[in-house]
Amino acid sequence: xxxxxxxxxxxxxxxxxxxxxxxxxxxxxxxxxxxxxxxxxxxxxxxxxxxxxxxxxxxxxxxxxxxxxxxxxxxxxxxxxxxxxxxxxxxxxxxxxxxxxxxxxxxxxxxxxxxxxxxxxxxxxxxxxxxxxxxxxxxxxxxxxxxxxxxxxxxxxxxxxxxxxxxxxxxxxxxxxxxxxxxxxxxxxxxxxxxxxxxxxxxxxxxxxxxxxxxxxxxxxxxxxxxxxxxxxxxxxxxxxxxxxxxxxxxxxxxxxxxxxxxxxxxxxxxxxxxxxxxxxxxxxxxxxxxxxxxxxxxxxxxxxxxxxxxxxxxxxxxxxxxxxxxx
Amino acid sequence: xxxxxxxxxxxxxxxxxxxxxxxxxxxxxxxxxxxxxxxxxxxxxxxxxxxxxxxxxxxxxxxxxxxxxxxxxxxxxxxxxxxxxxxxxxxxxxxxxxxxxxxxxxxxxxxxxxxxxxxxxxxxxxxxxxxxxxxxxxxxxxxxxxxxxxxxxxxxxxxxxxxxxxxxxxxxxxxxxxxxxxxxxxxxxxxxxxxxxxxxxxxxxxxxxxxxxxxxxxxxxxxxxxxxxxxxxxxxxxxxxxxxxxxxxxxxxxxxxxxxxxxxxxxxxxxxxxxxxxxxxxxxxxxxxxxxxxxxxxxxxxxxxxxxxxxxxxxxxxxxxxxxxxxxxxxxxxxxxxxxxxxxxxxxx
Numbered sequence: 204x205x206x207x208x209x210x211x212x213x214x215x216x217x218x219x220x221x222x223x224x225x226x227x228x229x230x231x232x233x234x235x236x237x238x239x240x241x242x243x244x245x246x247x248x249x250x251x252x253x254x255x256x257x258x259x260x261x262x263x264x265x266x267x268x269x270x271x272x273x274x275x276x277x278x279x280x281x282x283x284x285x286x287x288x289x290x291x292x293x294x295x296x297x298x299x300x301x302x303x304x305x306x307x308x309x310x311x312x313x314x315x316x317x318x319x320x321x322x323x324x325x326x327x328x329x330x331x332x333x334x335x336x337x338x339x340x341x342x343x344x345x346x347x348x349x350x351x352x353x354x355x356x357x358x359x360x361x362x363x364x365x366x367x368x369x370x371x372x373x374x375x376x377x378x379x380x381x382x383x384x385x386x387x388x389x390x391x392x393x394x395x396x397x398x399x400x401x402x403x404x405x406x407x408x409x410x411x412x413x414x415x416x417x418x419x420x421x422x423x424x425x426x427x428x429x430x431x432x433x434x435x436x437x438x439x440x441x442x443x444x445x446x447x448x449x450x451x452x453x454x455x456x457x458x459x460x461x462x463x464x465x466x467x468x469x470x471x472x473x474x475x476x477x478x479x480x481x482x483x484x485x486x487x488x489x490x491x492x493x494x495x496x497x498x499x500x501x502x503x504x505x506x507x508x509x510x511x512x513x514x515x516x517x518x519x520x521x522x523x524x525x526x527x528x529x530x531x
Numbered sequence: 532x533x534x535x536x537x538x539x540x541x542x543x544x545x546x547x548x549x550x551x552x553x554x555x556x557x558x559x560x561x562x563x564x565x566x567x568x569x570x571x572x573x574x575x576x577x578x579x580x581x582x583x584x585x586x587x588x589x590x591x592x593x594x595x596x597x598x599x600x601x602x603x604x605x606x607x608x609x610x611x612x613x614x615x616x617x618x619x620x621x622x623x624x625x626x627x628x629x630x631x632x633x634x635x636x637x638x639x640x641x642x643x644x645x646x647x648x649x650x651x652x653x654x655x656x657x658x659x660x661x662x663x664x665x666x667x668x669x670x671x672x673x674x675x676x677x678x679x680x681x682x683x684x685x686x687x688x689x690x691x692x693x694x695x696x697x698x699x700x701x702x703x704x705x706x707x708x709x710x711x712x713x714x715x716x717x718x719x720x721x722x723x724x725x726x727x728x729x730x731x732x733x734x735x736x737x738x739x740x741x742x743x744x745x746x747x748x749x750x751x752x753x754x755x756x757x758x759x760x761x762x763x764x765x766x767x768x769x770x771x772x773x774x775x776x777x778x779x780x781x782x783x784x785x786x787x788x789x790x791x792x793x794x795x796x797x798x799x800x801x802x803x804x805x806x807x808x809x810x811x812x813x814x815x816x817x818x819x820x821x822x823x824x825x826x827x828x829x830x831x832x833x834x835x836x837x838x839x840x841x842x843x844x845x846x847x848x849x850x851x852x853x854x855x856x857x858x859x860x861x862x863x864x865x866x867x868x869x870x871x872x873x874x875x876x877x878x879x880x
Contacts, residue, residue, distance in 0.1 A: 237720045245729075248736040359861040361812055361832070363819050364853035367839050371849070375842050469727035475815050477839065487728065488820050491735040499735045501727045510725050 220522055228516055238507050243284050246496050256494060257299060285289045291501065298498040300490070305501035309483055313505075316482035318389045320471055322398060323405035331410045332456070335417025339425065340444060341505060357411025364471045366477035373400065383479040401478040405470050409463050416459040420452040427451075453524045461517035468510060540612070545593070548586035554579040561637050568636040575633050611873040618869025621862040628859060632679040641669035643676045643829045650843045662847040664837065670851050673829040677852060680830050681859060685746055685811040691749035692810070693803045694740070696756025697795075701787055703757060704764025722754040726813070734822045744823050748813055752806060759802055763795040797874040804870045808863035815856050831856050 254270040255262065262270075271277045275286035290296040294304040301308050338347040374382035386397030424430065425448050433447045434440075472484030479485070487497075487502035558579050592606070612618055631638070640660070641647070647659075647667040654662045661671040682842040703714040730747050737743055767773060768791070776786050817823035818832030826833055831852040837850030 234720065234723060238724055241720070241724070242732050245732045319534050320578065355861070355864070356857070359808060359812075359862075359864050360857050361815050361819070361835075361853070363816070363832075363835060363839075364849075364856065367842070367849045367853065370839075371842050372848060432707065465725045468725040469816065470812070472727050472731075473819065476820055484727075487731050488822070491731060491822070495737075499732060503724070503732050506728055507724045511723050514723070 239504055242503050268447035291358050296497050300493045301496045305497050309501050312483045312486045316387050319401055322402040327409040331413035332417055335414045339417040339421035344406055354411040354414045357407050362473045363477045365407055370398050385481050401474050405474045417456055420455040424448045424452045464513055534706055545586055545589045551582040551586050569810050571636050594605050607871045614867055615869045617865050621865035624862040632682045635675040639672035639675050641672045643672040644827050663853050664848050665841055674851050674855055676829040677831040688745050688748040689807045689810050696753045697760050700757040700760025701764050704761035718754050718757055726751045736756055739758045739825055760795055760799050764791055764800055767791055767794045801871045805867035808860040
């Protein structure tokens with residue numbers, strides 16, 4: 204007769220999760236419309252005639268008129284916005300500098316950026332969580348002081364200064380690693396050699412703040428009664444730390460990682476600049492200096508979409524680690 | 532008469548008073564140089580005056596305390612902060628940095644923009660204390676001006692950020708309902724674009740400049756402030772004395788200024804002091820990208836970006852500004868941690 208109670212509960216919870224995910228995905232649509240409208244509005248503040256900027260100073264009156272027609276520049280703002288968005292999606296919005304479809308230009312640079320960002324994120328988590336846990340468990344030990352001091356420097360040092368110091372040490376003095384550039388896919392030896400320094404530099408800030416948060420939330424949890432009870436029952440210390448304490452400390456750690464993702468984006472732009480990494484961040488900065496507004500629009504919009512989706516994934520991850528979270 | 536006498540005896544007991552005496556002495560010493568940069572000189576004069584007022588306030592407070600045997604919330608906070616050695620050391624570093632920043636035009640041995648073509652890219656020497664850069668400009672002087680720009684813009688931006696964020700948070704928290712919904716949803720959208728990209732878009736449209744830089748940076752962290760203040764306001768709003776004030780017909784503005792803000796002041800302070808370090812990092816980062824302070828004006832980020840091109844020739848060009856940024860941000864972070872511990876506010880960040 205039907206499912207056992209625990210299974211019913213599980214199905215209800217899963218249904219809620221699916222509902223929540225669908226609702227959040229649907230909410231992305233108005234959010235993206237708002238974001239694109241805002242970027243559009245900001246770029247509209249640029250002084251000067253966009254058609255002239257697009258074609259250059261020596262363009263003829265006729266061609267300027269044609270361009271205005273093509274991009275609906277002589278129409279009211281909301282029509283211009285709709286036109287820009289349709290152009291963006293159909294691939295008619297072209298970069299002024301690359302003379303190519305904006306989406307293609309951005310997506311070409313996306314692989315190095317994703318490689319860099321993903322490696323940095325994984326590296327940061329792989330180092331900081333064990334370091335934070337050991338610092339909390341062996342409180343006031345030498346390891347604790349050393350890792351906390353390093354972490355303090357990590358949140359205070361500018362990304363680009365870490366990068367420059369590493370370049371000086373490993374590329375200029377020791378000549379072990381290449382100073383800058385992209386060495387191809389991260390699955391080749393040359394690719395990894397080029398990736399090591401940028402990935403470490405980008406992960407350093409995140410590593411530092413996650414270590415601090417892991418340590419403090421582990422210290423909070425280790426004070427709880429149920430940890431004492433578990434120890435009194437004779438549960439092995441490793442099990443107490445991983446199953447009883449760490450699982451409950453994961454909540455604030457996830458929140459922190461979620462908050463730090465914006466910093467990771469900022470760090471990526473800076474890291475790509477220091478190491479001449481051919482990613483989207485560098486592309487966006489160069490697009491400004493080249494006054495390539497369609498490309499700025501594309502870069503900012505696509506990166507914002509990724510940012511929003513990553514944040515959604517962090518929110519969904521909450522439920523996976525903590526069943527107490529209710530998806531209302 | 533007796534009262535005034537004991538007051539004068541008590542005055543020199545505070546560190547602030549000694550700081551005032553030092554500043555006043557420097558102010559007098561600089562009189563012959565004051566024409567070189569009257570604005571910096573008058574800013575320094577105002578700061579000295581503030582120190583005097585502060586030391587009088589502290590003296591008056593100590594005097595009154597003697598008869599009352601009571602300690603105010605601020606004094607308790609100060610006692611806790613003063614017991615924290617790390618916070619005190621970082622505060623002293625910050626005070627020195629502020630002096631250097633304000634007095635930069637009077638104490639730099641060279642003009643930060645002037646090239647010494649006979650001494651390109653040199654190391655440490657008696658005439659150029661930290662060497663010269665690729666164009667023969669004195670790194671020590673440029674660094675002092677860099678500190679001045681970074682601290683000036685950083686502190687201004689955080690002040691603006693705090694004021695705007697607090698204002699939005701108070702309005703959202705106090706009025707609740709629809710107002711709250713609109714403000715918080717708009718801020719969420721604002722927050723859903725990574726700040727660096729927003730800065731890039733705005734710089735692309737409007738171009739660069741110090742004023743624009745301050746405005747952009749001061750709009751960067753509104754969400755954290757608004758969310759935090761909104762939470763505290765919502766908690767305070769339900770307290771009995773606020774309801775009582777409302778019942779007797781006190782206007783909203785007066786309730787907010789007299790009852791709500793004083794009760795939210797400690798989270799505001801903590802958040803602001805923890806924020807300065809990060810704001811200075813953001814400004815340095817934008818300058819490094821070439822989107823912040825524009826050359827030839829010296830900025831720490833810009834100096835680093837220039838220094839990276841001369842890593843083989845002159846490492847001082849990168850190390851000096853880099854270590855300076857690290858020192859400023861580290862001191863602000865440590866001081867902010869101290870303020871947080873002293874106010875004992877739990878920040879759920």
